[in-house]
Ligand SMILES: *[C@@H]1O[C@H](CO)[C@@H](O)[C@H](O)[C@H]1NC(C)=O
Ligand SMILES: *[C@@H]1O[C@H](CO)[C@@H](O)[C@H](O)[C@H]1NC(C)=O
């Protein structure tokens with residue numbers, strides 16, 4: 001409390017707000033931890049080992065097996081205690097900071113506790129007990145945080161729940177020495193590095209996503225085959241199915257039937273779309289070809305014309321429109337401006353973006369503007385290599401970037417470390433500053449900065465795209481769809497400023513830190529304090545993939561200052577770059593953090609096993 005007041009006293013309004021927010025989040029527990037834990041203990045039997053769980057001291061002052069970090073209970077490590085009875089997950093769910101539980105080596109019986117009631121859990125160790133019975137297929141539904149699950153050496157039976165294959169962050173799964181049967185679900189998590197289903201009764205082909213693992217992960221199941229075990233016999237799937245009773249065949253027949261009907265539906269839809277599209281365009285042979293090469297059948301076809309691409313970069317290896325259109329391509333996605341394709345050309349992968357709603361200016365002005373964009377050259381800005389002009393639509397050609405967009409990365413299944421996130425923020429800041437410098441007459445120079453317009457190269461260097469479009473996009477379409485037009489200044493004065501990009505950047509920083517989709521997309525008028533406060537964890541506004549540090553607080557502060565509606569208070573992009581550059585990626589090297597930590601007394605994690613340490617509280 002002392003520390004917090006001291007800081008409050010010196011704080012700027014924005015820092016005050018964060019501290020209040022944090023304080024709020026850290027203390028909004030409801031029932032006290034000691035009451036919750038005692039209630040939990042009451043559901044257990046043979047609790048002699050927990051004799052010193054009493055109200056005389058708070059749980060974080062030495063209750064056996066209770067693991068704390070900064071005064072919050074993050075783990076319960078109740079191993080080798082001869083415990084049995086009920087694991088009362090409903091009560092545990094009242095500990096909002098709890099992330100890890102281990103009840104290894106006890107005497108628990110019965111079915112698996114319902115873990116979905118505590119979806120913030122990251123580690124669950126229940127190995128070496130006497131749990132039994134089938135695990136419902138939905139048992140892991142919504143467990144988005146779960147990283148490690150150990151159920152080894154129990155008596156679980158039935159099939160492995162398929163929801164486990166959808167747990168996005170799963171890193172370790174130990175199911176060995178049980179009685180699981182049937183096939184292994186289609187695990188595809190790239191992060192899954194420790195996996196063991198040995199000594200069960202599993203059968204069938206090992207899913208491809210697991211073939212990289214060691215054979216001993218699968219040993220002791222007589223009927224498993226495929227890599228890394230011996231390959232399955234020829235026609236294996238067929239003979240495998242034949243051994244199943246008719247019901248399975250019936251289900252398969254229904255599935256195949258449904259698939260055929262869906263396929264037919266898709267074909268009809270595509271043919272209709274094609275027709276409509278051609279009516280709209282009056283038939284565009286070039287784009288017909290593009291669609292055909294993306295697998296959309298064109299009933300009429302048509303000869304490509306010889307209209308040419310305009311190249312913006314000298315060094316680009318030239319190709320013509322016809323070659324481009326003949327290249328293999330796949331649809332990467334579509335946005336309000338048009339579709340994006342990946343095209344393979346001369347052994348190189350290209351991105352081709354098709355824009356509609358771009359007939360705001362004459363062909364001459366358009367070409368002139370494109371030449372300006374063509375001069376852009378910065379390692380954090382994705383260059384446009386060539387374009388194709390047609391009145392109704394334009395194609396922009398660029399190199400393909402392998403690591404997808406920041407949006408896909410932030411909101412997909414893989415985690416992003418703090419160090420990487422900071423690197424991305426710094427790169428975006430530099431790219432923005434460069435654009436402002438290079439396109440001084442364009443206000444704002446980017447205009448459409450958001451996570452899906454930040455591409456990541458193989459080293460996670462960010463590359464800005466969809467910049468500089470404001471002069472050429474149709475105004476009404478831009479107004480409805482571009483991020484810049486959602487800014488408070490545009491709402492108030494119908495004007496964009498150079499600082500509008502800073503506002504967009506502020507929101508991007510918050511998205512990067514919290515791992516939650518930007519508030520702009522959901523409710524642009526929302527109060528940011530309220531938005532941050534809805535963080536599901538109850539502990540930290542930061543993405544749970546990262547351990548919160550003072551440096552993140554600094555970045556949060558910068559993000560919030562960029563979001564200020566008051567243009568005078570909002571910093572210039574140049575100042576933002578300077579502030580961001582000062583932040584280091586190392587943790588715990590910060591005044592605020594270390595004084596806070598020492599005041600509260602950081603508890604050592606002595607005696608914890610390697611596997612059981614505070615992850616990302
Ligand atoms: C409770 O027991 C544990 C282990 O026996 C011990 O380390 C701890 O100091 C005890 N706590 C209290 C408050 O006595
Ligand atoms: C677990 O609890 C959730 C919600 O509390 C419920 O929807 C679900 O059906 C339960 N699952 C099982 C297997 O009991």
Ligand SMILES: *[C@@H]1O[C@H](CO)[C@@H](O)[C@H](O)[C@H]1NC(C)=O
Pocket residue numbers: 176177195196197198199214216217
């Ligand atoms: C899997 O578990 C079995 C049985 O406990 C063990 O022999 C094997 O070494 C384990 N394999 C891996 C990869 O952990």
